[in-house]
Structure formats: C-alpha cells, structure tokens
Amino acid sequence: MKRKIMIPVAVGVVAIVAMGAYLLIGEHENRGRGVEIYGNIDIRQVELAFNDAGRIQHLDVEEGASVHPGELLAQLNAARYADAVERAQGQMRQQRQLLAKLLAGSRPEEIVAARARVAGAEADWRNAVINYHRARVLYRRHYVSRESVDDARRTLDATAASLREARQAWILAVKGPRKEDIAEARAALQADEAALALARRELADTRLYATAPGVVEDRILEVGDMATPGTPVFTIALNNPVWARAYLPETRLARVAPGMRAYIENKDLPGRRYVGWVGYVSPTAEFTPKTVETTELRSQLVYTVRVYACNPTGALRLGMPVTVLIPPQSGSVPLPAHPCRS
Template identity: 40%
Template structure:
C-alpha cells in the first residue's frame, strides 16, 4: 500500500504545480495585457476566365510575384480568329446601318424611276397590241391564240409596272423606323461581341492581382484548361494580420485602434508594430490550437490585428505573442 502512495503523491504534487504554473502564467499575461495568436495572411486562388490550351507557365511554387506580372499564357490563335470574325461582322452591320440612316442614294432613285418609265411604256405597247388583236379576231384577221398571247403579255407588263412603282416608292420613302431600330440593335450586339472577343484575348494572359508568393501551381504547359479551373494559389504580401483571442476581463484593453507589439517564438528579439483593427461582437470558445486545455472552454472574443511593418519572416499560421504597446 505504501509503495504506490508515494508515486501517486508525487504525481499529484506535480499536477498541482503545473496547474498553478499555468494559472500564474495566464494571470501574469492578463495583468501585462498579453495575448497569443497566429499570423493570418490572405490567399487568392487564380484561374483563367477563358478556356484554351496552356501555351506557357512563367512562375513556379515559391516564386515572388508583383502586381500585374504575367503568370501563364494561353494559345491566342483561336481567340484572335474569333476577334477578327467579330470585327468583320461589326463592319458589315455598320455599313448597313449607315445606309439605313442616310437613306437611298439619288442615283438609285433615278434608276428606279427610269425602270418605272420603261415598264409604263411596255404597258402602253402591250395594251395597244392586245386591242389590235381584239379587233382582228371577230373579222377573222387573227387567231384566238394570238389574242390570248397579247392578253398575257399585257398582264405581265402591268405586273412589272406595279412592281417598279412599288420599288420606286420604297426608295423615295426610305426605311421604316422599325427597320432602323432593328439595325441599331444588331449593330449594338455586334459591338458587344467585339468587346467580348477583345476581353477574351486579354484574359489569355493570367496576371497577378497583387504582390505575393506562389504557394501552389496546378497547371502544366500544353494542357487544356477550362475557365475557372484553379491554376495558382497566391499568398498576398499585404495585408498581414494576426488573429488572436481576448477574454472578457481584458476586452477593454484591446479595443479597436489600440496599438500593440507582436513577436514570434522563432525571433523573440524582433518586434512588429500593429493596431487592433477589429473586435468580434460575439463571444466564442477558445480554439483548441490557441490555448492550453484548461482554457479551451473559456469564452473569448476574436480580434484582428493589422501588422504595419510585416516582412517575409511572418509566415501563414505562425504562432505569435501580442502585447500592449508601452
């Protein structure tokens, strides 16, 4: 009995000592205004907005990139062909729309009037021949077949005259407002197609939206990519935040706008300047990755600290200590 009591007492004493140490540590941290958190850096998943064959990949994982830097390019030949077709269609509709708005040329109207006059002369001639045949048939001077042929020729001449008159009238009056409106809509659609084709050609080059580091590359040259398929994951250089959690007892010390100092375990001598930019209005349980088992059930408030002088030494997820600025 006595043999196991001594080790048990020793374990109990160690547990009590450890608990007391943690309690004292957190009490001291609370007194000094100290929090523990992690570096939080925004990431962006980059993808092409158009589909195509990947012609070249210009960066790899770990590369630093600048805003506007081209990361990869698609084969542009199909996109150029689409743009040329859209430009040709726009040119044709532009010419037609200009014709409708300006009206018909005087030369076209003069030609239509000359055709009407010729058709009218043909009507007079065919009418005269028909009447002559009509007078000859009763006297036996002509056959019934010639009379029918003369009547048919007269009717054809009348139809051709009426068609020429309608054509001349249409040229003089010009296009109807509905036809002009339809032409305007077609031209507007053609111009939109040209703009879309130009944008697609521009989107064949995938550019970095801001400065950062390529974390992941998911494409290879020569492969076919679909629009929206992730190609790169970019870790942004700015902004760099620290996500920390504060208990209700310290909530007043870390209000929005409070200046703090930030340090990491790897470089405790290096201090970064920061400002509390956001304090969550909702309490939550402390994340398991942040605090000790005794404190994981405590209700805390999430805060976001904006690091003003961040450098490459602050990596995503790195544990850091946040202290009130002295």
C-alpha cells in the same frame, strides 16, 4: 472590553480598505497597460487559375518568388483565341458596312433608274391599251378571232401589273430603307461588337496575373500541362497586410472595438512592433482553442479578434505566434483606401 472588540473590527476595516485599494490600483494599472491578447498570423492563400482552357506555354515565376498585383505569372497558347478575335472583327466590319449602307439610303442614280423603269412600264402599258382596243374593233368586224382579243387583254393586264410594280419600286427608292431594317442591322452590329469584346476577353484571359501581393507557395502545373478553368496553377500566400487572429476574454470585450489602433509583436523579433488596427470582433462567443495560451482558464468564453497590420518586409510569417497590444482609449484609425500600398 469594548476596546478589545473594537481592535478586531478596526483591523477588518483596514484590511477591507487595503484590499479595495489594491484591486482598484491593480485595475487602474491593468487599464493603463491596455489589452494584451495572444494569437497567430492567419494563413491566407489565393489559388490562381485560368478562365480559359488551353496548353500552358510558359510560366514566369518559381516557388518562393515575391509577386505584386498585375504581374504576369503564366500564359496559355493563344493561337486559337487570336484567330477567334480576327473572325469576330471581320464579322463586325461586315455588319457595320451593311448598317452604313442602310443609313445612307438610296443613291441618286438608283432613284433615276427606278423612275426610268416607271417610264418604260408606262409606255408598255399605253401600247397594250391601244392594241387591246384595236383587237376589239377588228373582232367586231370579224377580221380576228376571239383568241386574239383575249391575248391582247392578257398583255394589257401584264403591263398594268408591271407598271404598278415599277411605281412601287420607285417610291421605295425615294423613301429609302425601312426603319425596322435599320434597327435590325443596328442590333446585329451590337451583337457582333459584343462577340468581339468576348473574343478579346478570352484572348486576354490566356494570361494569368497576380491579384494581390504575396509569395508563390506552390507551383501546381508546369509548362505543357493542359489548364482548365478552375484548376489552380499557383498558390499565392498573401503577406501584406497580414491578419493576426487572437482571442479576447469576455471581461475585456467592452474595451475593444473595430477601428482601434493595435500593435503586433513577436518574441523572435525583439524591438520590432508593427502598427495595426482592429478590423473585426466576432459577435459570437466560443471556447478558447487549446492551441492558444492565455492567462485565463481555457473553459471561459472568448471572442475572435482579427487585427490587421502592414508587413512590407515580410518579417511576420504565416502561422507565427504573436502578441497583440491594444492601447487604452484607442481611437479609430483613419485608413486610406489601400493602407499598405506605398
């Protein structure tokens, strides 16, 4: 009887052990393969527009053309902006000469001339003093009227004032310009230099350059159109590096972190695997999008993962469905400042 009871118990124990072993082996194999998730290459675009208003003079690229950073794509009619630069240059040169004049101070000849005017004013004043005293003496002897004395006094006062003015002018010539006048001229020169820099910047902004590598997806304006700031001229599709947006189940969240090495594959590109890195893991859970196919139920929560990869040949197209493989125990990828530049 005991033997009959022990047989089912032993069978149950064996089944439990076998199931546990199966699960452990399966989990070990799953971890050995790493994390496999699915997503699409993100569509990233840049809309390029002029910073200035003007009529488009020429466009250098067509739709579908590949562009690289710094490549000239379009240009406005720059005549008005070139004239503004010349005017700002003239104003700056004029103010620079004025500042140089103030810094140089009075010329020796100006100081000598001011001293000579003082000497002349002194001579006039001494003569006025003599005439005034003579008029007073003659008035007391009744040879001249009181009016003659008053006129001599006014002449004396006028020559004294002229002498004081000449002496002050001579002192100013010796001292040179005031420091406040020099500071004002220097500030005006800085304002003119800033105006020139702005005019040159506006002239440079009549040229439109590519800001990133990509493909011209749309040419919105044409030659002769009036461009304004904020109105796109081109739409550039960015294709290097590409971003793969995938969705990570919560059960695998602990196995993925930013900086881990990853690989991107596509079934239409057999035998080609693109080396990338995990750039971002969303801190917020969301429901799985209906357009994404996973092996788990769609009702479970997932986390958005963004995986970067260099795409030098452009084979990874925007919107393409891809498989992202994250090897087990991946370490952080040491990346240069511009990982996809040659």
